[in-house]
Amino acid sequence: EVVLTQSPGTLSFSPGEKATLSCRASQSVSSNFLAWYQQKPGQAPRLLIYDASSRAADVPERFSGSGSGTDFTLTISRLEPDDFAVYFCQRYGHSPPYIFGQGTKLEIK
Amino acid sequence: DVQLLESGGGLVQPGGSLRLSCRTSGFTFSSYAMTWVRQIPGKGLEWVSGISSSGSGKYYADSVKGRLTISRDSSTNTVYLQMKRLTVEDSATYYCAKTAGAMVYYYMDVWGKGTTVTVSS
Numbered sequence: 001e002v003v004l005t006q007s008p009g010t011l012s013f014s015p016g017e018k019a020t021l022s023c024r025a026s027q028s029v030s031s032n033f034l035a036w037y038q039q040k041p042g043q044a045p046r047l048l049i050y051d052a053s054s055r056a057a058d059v060p061e062r063f064s065g066s067g068s069g070t071d072f073t074l075t076i077s078r079l080e081p082d083d084f085a086v087y088f089c090q091r092y093g094h095s096p097p098y099i100f101g102q103g104t105k106l107e108i109k
Numbered sequence: 110d111v112q113l114l115e116s117g118g119g120l121v122q123p124g125g126s127l128r129l130s131c132r133t134s135g136f137t138f139s140s141y142a143m144t145w146v147r148q149i150p151g152k153g154l155e156w157v158s159g160i161s162s163s164g165s166g167k168y169y170a171d172s173v174k175g176r177l178t179i180s181r182d183s184s185t186n187t188v189y190l191q192m193k194r195l196t197v198e199d200s201a202t203y204y205c206a207k208t209a210g211a212m213v214y215y216y217m218d219v220w221g222k223g224t225t226v227t228v229s230s
Contacts, residue, residue: 035216037154044204044220045146045154056218088154092216096168098144100154 004101012109021074023089033093036074040085111135113221129190131205138186142208147201159213195228
């Protein structure tokens with residue numbers, strides 16, 4: 001079973017800075033079936049990125065995804081106050097279970 | 110506008126049962142697979158179960174296999190999660206999510222707000 005590791009657990013940035021979040025898989029993620037979700041306190045997750053680099057509808061251009069194989073990255077080019085949240089990566093495609101990473105909390109420095 | 114509205118959560122004793130519902134609107138229900146994902150407060154996300162658009166394919170996490178049953182009703186555009194023999198480890202917020210395609214293996218593009226299940230004596 002694939003394990004997704006998101007490290008570090010917490011990242012601290014100031015608004016306006018560029019943030020890079022990591023998601024590493026224990027096995028290669030075929031066809032780059034990797035998604036990123038944002039979750040704010042008290043809210044449901046929201047899809048940001050699918051297929052490793054495709055932005056979901058209504059997601060601002062400052063969010064971008066990249067990577068392949070076992071190493072994936074979510075980049076937020078210029079952080080806005082609304083971006084401070086928890087971010088999860090997830091492997092999908094092929095057989096379940098569809099594993100999530102443990103999440104990275106983005107906090108204001 | 111796609112909407113998912115979960116209901117049915119609550120307090121239940123260990124060993125008890127509960128049925129969660131997810132009423133949907135704003136999309137062609139019969140064309141998309143649906144999933145349930147749960148989250149213990151302050152913790153990560155756990156994929157629990159998924160059902161294909163036709164209802165013929167049903168999948169479960171090992172942690173719930175044999176105790177939870179997913180189903181869907183196209184006449185009411187609703188997906189269900191029947192939960193039996195509940196344990197304290199099942200306490201979580203349960204989210205209903207629409208996938209991006211007919212099969213369960215797609216990513217989840219729309220999520221409901223969740224319903225909370227608390228298993229306690």
